[in-house]
Amino acid sequence: MFHKLIKPLIGLCLLAVVYSVGSRVYLYHTHAQAPQVTIEGLKNEGYYKGTIEAKIAINNPYKIATIVAQLDQKPFQGIPANPGSRKISHTFSLNTEQLEYGEHTLHLLVTDASKNKNSGEFVVKFFVDNLPLSVTFLETNYRVDLGKTAHLKVKANKPLATATIKVMNQEYCCYADKPGSSSYECFIPIGCEETPSSHDIVAQITDHVGQTQKITANLEVVQFNFPKQKGFSVSAEKLAAEREISMKQDVLGEAITRWAKESPNQKLWQGPFVLPMQAKRMTTPFGEIRVTPEKGRYLHKGLDLANMPRSIVWAAQHGKIIIKERFAMSGNTVVIDHGLGITTVYAHLDSFADIEVGQDIKKGSPLGKVGMTGYANGYHLHWELLVNGTAVDPLEWTDKVY
Numbered sequence: 001m002f003h004k005l006i007k008p009l010i011g012l013c014l015l016a017v018v019y020s021v022g023s024r025v026y027l028y029h030t031h032a033q034a035p036q037v038t039i040e041g042l043k044n045e046g047y048y049k050g051t052i053e054a055k056i057a058i059n060n061p062y063k064i065a066t067i068v069a070q071l072d073q074k075p076f077q078g079i080p081a082n083p084g085s086r087k088i089s090h091t092f093s094l095n096t097e098q099l100e101y102g103e104h105t106l107h108l109l110v111t112d113a114s115k116n117k118n119s120g121e122f123v124v125k126f127f128v129d130n131l132p133l134s135v136t137f138l139e140t141n142y143r144v145d146l147g148k149t150a151h152l153k154v155k156a157n158k159p160l161a162t163a164t165i166k167v168m169n170q171e172y173c174c175y176a177d178k179p180g181s182s183s184y185e186c187f188i189p190i191g192c193e194e195t196p197s198s199h200d201i202v203a204q205i206t207d208h209v210g211q212t213q214k215i216t217a218n219l220e221v222v223q224f225n226f227p228k229q230k231g232f233s234v235s236a237e238k239l240a241a242e243r244e245i246s247m248k249q250d251v252l253g254e255a256i257t258r259w260a261k262e263s264p265n266q267k268l269w270q271g272p273f274v275l276p277m278q279a280k281r282m283t284t285p286f287g288e289i290r291v292t293p294e295k296g297r298y299l300h301k302g303l304d305l306a307n308m309p310r311s312i313v314w315a316a317q318h319g320k321i322i323i324k325e326r327f328a329m330s331g332n333t334v335v336i337d338h339g340l341g342i343t344t345v346y347a348h349l350d351s352f353a354d355i356e357v358g359q360d361i362k363k364g365s366p367l368g369k370v371g372m373t374g375y376a377n378g379y380h381l382h383w384e385l386l387v388n389g390t391a392v393d394p395l396e397w398t399d400k401v402y
């Protein structure tokens with residue numbers, strides 16, 4: 001009985017051994033795929049300081065013969081050079097203290113022991129940052145008139161992950177002045193109805209390896225005496241007629257606020273802003289105090305520019321058209337987004353040029369013709385410049401290059 005069983009068992013074992021050896025031999029001759037490598041703890045384009053603890057894992061159908069590991073084209077010792085097995089799971093340390101600030105490359109060439117000597121390359125580009133974070137305001141005291149723009153500058157010793165500024169209960173983003181730069185700027189609107197006083201500016205800075213720093217400066221909001229207008233009025237009939245054919249004025253403010261949040265994190269503009277028409281005269285300056293029967297007392301938060309009826313109005317700067325609509329008060333209105341939350345508004349147009357919402361527009365390209373649609377009693381362009389939704393004096397932006 002026993003003899004009857006042992007023979008087939010030996011036979012089965014032999015078959016298994018022959019099969020196993022046979023499939024290895026078969027694999028040795030036929031395997032043609034590059035080994036796949038995964039590395040945990042060291043990400044491509046990641047930022048690192050101190051010692052990196054990482055793990056290399058390989059699961060290959062045929063055993064791995066060699067791994068040639070190079071850090072910045074020099075031999076790297078942390079990874080076994082001749083593992084000789086199919087499955088590899090090896091933790092290694094990479095001390096970045098000896099490495100310079102900036103980009104580094106770990107390059108692996110993995111070759112298996114099959115007849116084809118299949119090999120695969122694996123490359124990780126990573127950044128090393130062991131620099132202590134250092135950042136300062138370019139000025140410690142910013143004096144800014146009511147209705148003007150505070151242009152804050154922060155200088156760091158390296159490009160940052162985030163930089164935000166808190167002032168007057170608002171938070172603003174800082175932007176690199178050009179890609180890859182470690183100089184940052186922030187535009188803060190000082191509304192013309194703000195109360196003159198002194199404020200703390202607090203910048204919260206974070207670098208790419210998570211180091212943070214808080215720095216402070218001072219913002220002094222300075223009184224500015226805006227001129228008073230004698231007053232004017234628009235007939236009730238005209239206003240009623242405008243309301244009939246227009247969107248409610250509130251919609252414009254809401255739309256601008258919505259768009260400002262989506263404003264690109266880069267300047268679409270170049271050089272100074274230009275006056276958006278050939279103006280014979282400026283009929284109302286920025287911030288003029290008005291009292292009208294329809295709106296009561298308010299400050300005029302734009303510039304009124306006048307020339308012949310239907311003179312061409314053009315874009316003050318490069319940007320993207322975000323609104324083209326008729327509103328009860330501002331009449332036919334175009335709004336352009338210039339990036340970094342800066343927008344310009346062109347109101348009371350007689351008609352629109354051949355432009356569409358969403359299209360890019362160049363500085364000097366036509367937007368429409370001067371009109372008196374909406375709350376206007378004469379042909380003029382009402383031009384506004386908004387910083388994060390707050391109107392500021394546009395002439396500062398035509399004088400300076402931001």
Ligand SMILES: [Zn+2]
Pocket residue numbers: 284300302303304381382383
């Ligand atoms: Zn106006």
